[in-house]
Amino acid sequence: MKLLKLRNWTQPIRRQVCIVDNRETNFANYGMIVDTSGVYFHNEGPHILAGYSPPDEPPGYHFNYDGEPFFLNEIWPRMYARMSAMERLRHVTGWAGLYEVSPDRSAIVGRADPTKRIYEAHSFSGRGVMQSYGAGQALADLIANGKYSTFDATALSRARFDRNEQVREELHI
Ligand SMILES: Cc1cc2nc3c(=O)[nH]c(=O)nc-3n(C[C@H](O)[C@H](O)[C@H](O)COP(=O)(O)OP(=O)(O)OC[C@H]3O[C@@H](n4cnc5c(N)ncnc54)[C@H](O)[C@@H]3O)c2cc1C
Structure with missing residues (x-):
């Protein structure tokens, strides 16, 4: 069997997550907030x-x-700059994981090689849970029918990097 060799465009980028305590604020009605500083936060x-x-x-x-x-050097100053109610935030715990980041910080979805029935969906660059339904639906259509119908994911094909093209979401940092 011949192995399909694909160029790896993706890099592992550490994302650290802090659990913090703040009795004065409740974000329950706001979903996930992505601040322009790059910090995101939500109730947990x-x-x-x-x-x-x-x-x-x-x-x-x-x-x-x-x-x-x-927390003290990276998270707290950014949250306090956004809201004075964050002044008395307290660190509780946290962890780290890896984002799988593509050159334009958008996912790679589609046929891995146009001549073969091998498909890929990865490198979601920190949004794989949120985009999983769309990516799954798009790939299911492509696999079953040979073309996209519900969601057109053509722009996310790996071929964009060979053409030096980028698909950027402006708010995604
Ligand atoms: C700290 C952190 C916070 C995040 N927060 C969010 C968020 O708020 N919202 C959001 O949408 N996304 C978030 N993400 C990103 C999201 O978790 C990923 O984009 C998503 O999990 C990618 O899903 P995946 O199925 O492509 O890959 P993965 O979830 O990595 O799954 C791949 C699986 O394949 C397995 N595997 C790997 N190699 C092999 C092999 N050779 N054989 C068999 N199995 C193998 C792995 O063990 C793993 O279980 C976050 C990521 C991190 C690290």
Whole structure:
């Protein structure tokens, strides 16, 4: 059997997530808030979950969580700059994971090789849960019918990088 060799465009970028305590604010009605600083946050049980990836951190398989110093240096100043009600935030706990980030921070979805029936959906760059329904529906159509119908994911094909094209979502940082 001949292996299909594909270029890897994707890099692992550590995303650290802090659980913080703030009795004065309840984001239950607001879903997930993505701040222009790059920090995102939402209610998490009785606490708030806030995540961030410093843009100057090099890619790599780093799974360690930097703990309270990360909260104090990266999360708290950005949340306090957005809302004075965040002044008395307290660090509770946290963890780290890897975003699978493509060159334009958008997913790679479609036929991996136009001559073969091999399909791919990955490199969601931090939005794989939110985009899973659309990606699954699009690929199901492509596999079953040979073309997109419900969602047209043509723009997300890996071929865009060979053409030096990018698909950027302006609010996604
Ligand atoms: C800290 C953090 C916070 C995030 N927050 C959000 C969020 O709020 N909203 C959102 O939409 N997305 C979020 N994401 C991104 C989201 O989790 C991913 O985009 C999504 O999980 C990708 O799904 P996937 O199925 O493509 O890959 P994965 O979830 O990585 O699943 C791939 C699976 O394949 C398995 N696997 C790998 N290699 C092999 C192999 N050779 N053989 C067999 N099995 C294998 C792996 O073990 C894994 O279970 C976050 C990610 C991180 C790290």
